[in-house]
Amino acid sequence: MSISRFVQLFEQAFNEGALLKCTLSRSRASAGPDLKNIYLRKVELKKGPHVAFTYRYKTRDEVKNLPLPEAIALLQQWLGTQWLNADLFSTGQDATLSFAKNGEAALTLKKPAQTTSPDTRHDRGKNRLLSPEAPWLHAQGITNARGEVLPTAQDKWRQINKFLEIIEALLKSHPLPPDAHIADMGSGKGYLTFALYDFLVNRLGMKPRITGIELRPALVEFCNKTAREAGFEGLDFIADDIARYKPERLDLLIALHACDTATDLALATGVRGQAEIIVVAPCCHKQIRKELHPHNEMAPLLRHGILEERQAEILTDGIRALLLESQGYRTQVFEFISTEHTAKNVMITAIGGAREKKREKEALEKVKALKEGFGIGEHYLEKLL
Ligand SMILES: C[S@@+](CC[C@H](N)C(=O)[O-])C[C@H]1O[C@@H](n2cnc3c(N)ncnc32)[C@H](O)[C@@H]1O
Secondary structure: OHHHHHHHHHHHHHHOOOEEEEEEEEEOHHHOOOEEEEEEEEEEEOOEEEEEEEEEEOOOEEEEEEOHHHHHHHHHHHEOOOEEEEEEEEOOOEEEEEEOOOOOEEEEEEOOOOOOOOOOEOOOOOOOOOOOOOHHHHHOOOEOOOOOEOHHHHHHHHHHHHHHHHHHHHHHHOOOOOOOEEEEEOOOOOHHHHHHHHHHHHHOOOOOEEEEEEOOHHHHHHHHHHHHHHOOOOEEEEEOOHHHOOOOOOOEEEEEOOOOOHHHHHHHHHHHOOOOEEEEEOOOOHHHHHHOOOOOOOOOHHHOHHHHHHHHHHHHHHHHHHHHHOOOOEEEEEEOOOOOOOOOOEEEEEEOOOOOHHHHHHHHHHHHHHHHHOOOOOOHHHHHO
């Protein structure tokens, strides 16, 4: 009796456009392994209104859209057998159906917690580059189990979104093939690698192959496990040194906060692999600082440690951009994310395919002049190239 009344309330809320959500919880083993909840809501599809079922597994979500009669048949079949609790939220009334151990059902009706109309657009999350509800974000310690960004992870969340905005803009002007091959050099714990994969697949509909290269085996193991659990088939991580990584095909190379000359190793791999797009956010800049022996007008300023440090950063990244230009890339150097969030905030992007002998020669001449003025014997990237 209670089951049919609950299903009737669900049907009524659906038909009246009042259904906000229906949550199935307290699953029995027969519901399926690792399945934690099922959420039902109304969606307006081209073929008419449907019920969207979101199956929430331990580490991933799966969505299926079904016509109302099929959804009702499933609810009747599941309630009390596979799921021992169901909550209905609608703008008219809330209801809870709960089963005791002896199988007895109890239906409780309550005033609605929310009375504003539901959003039934199929693509309601499309304006976001990444859904915070993605289960891998929880595995990465960025969100809680309810898909809310943790207060301690707000900076990371902002950084992820800014990074995806930059990628989105680059791909708009320079689209890559849908099966693009991508390398992330020094991928670390992998949250930017996962974000990139999720964005390319779920937002842009691409089928990329992304490889994260990381020295630390424990991080690689963690990332591979998380990728498998998330069902990210084209995402893999290998424990290796960037210096040894020689991809057969490379369309996009990223290296974010790879330490000191690891950024140069990554850039050299991108250039040799003829990557169409290169995106790096350099980290520390020790190599050039050791090489600095200025004998130009800057010399008196660079007696001060902090100014010398900043000058070394400018020279390291400025020369990197010029060396990329000497290899036919168009570059941009800009603030990745405000220094309020991270001290490592410069980003260099490079777009290939602009071979022009005169420009390339000029770029090398500028590098030569800078090296002379600042008494720099060698820039590591120059040596690698
Ligand atoms: C500061 S973390 C950045 C991680 C990630 N890219 C991010 O932005 O969150 C730099 C990572 O690069 C890795 N790394 C440094 N040198 C490397 C090399 N030569 N080969 C592979 N990984 C390297 C480190 O182990 C570290 O995990």
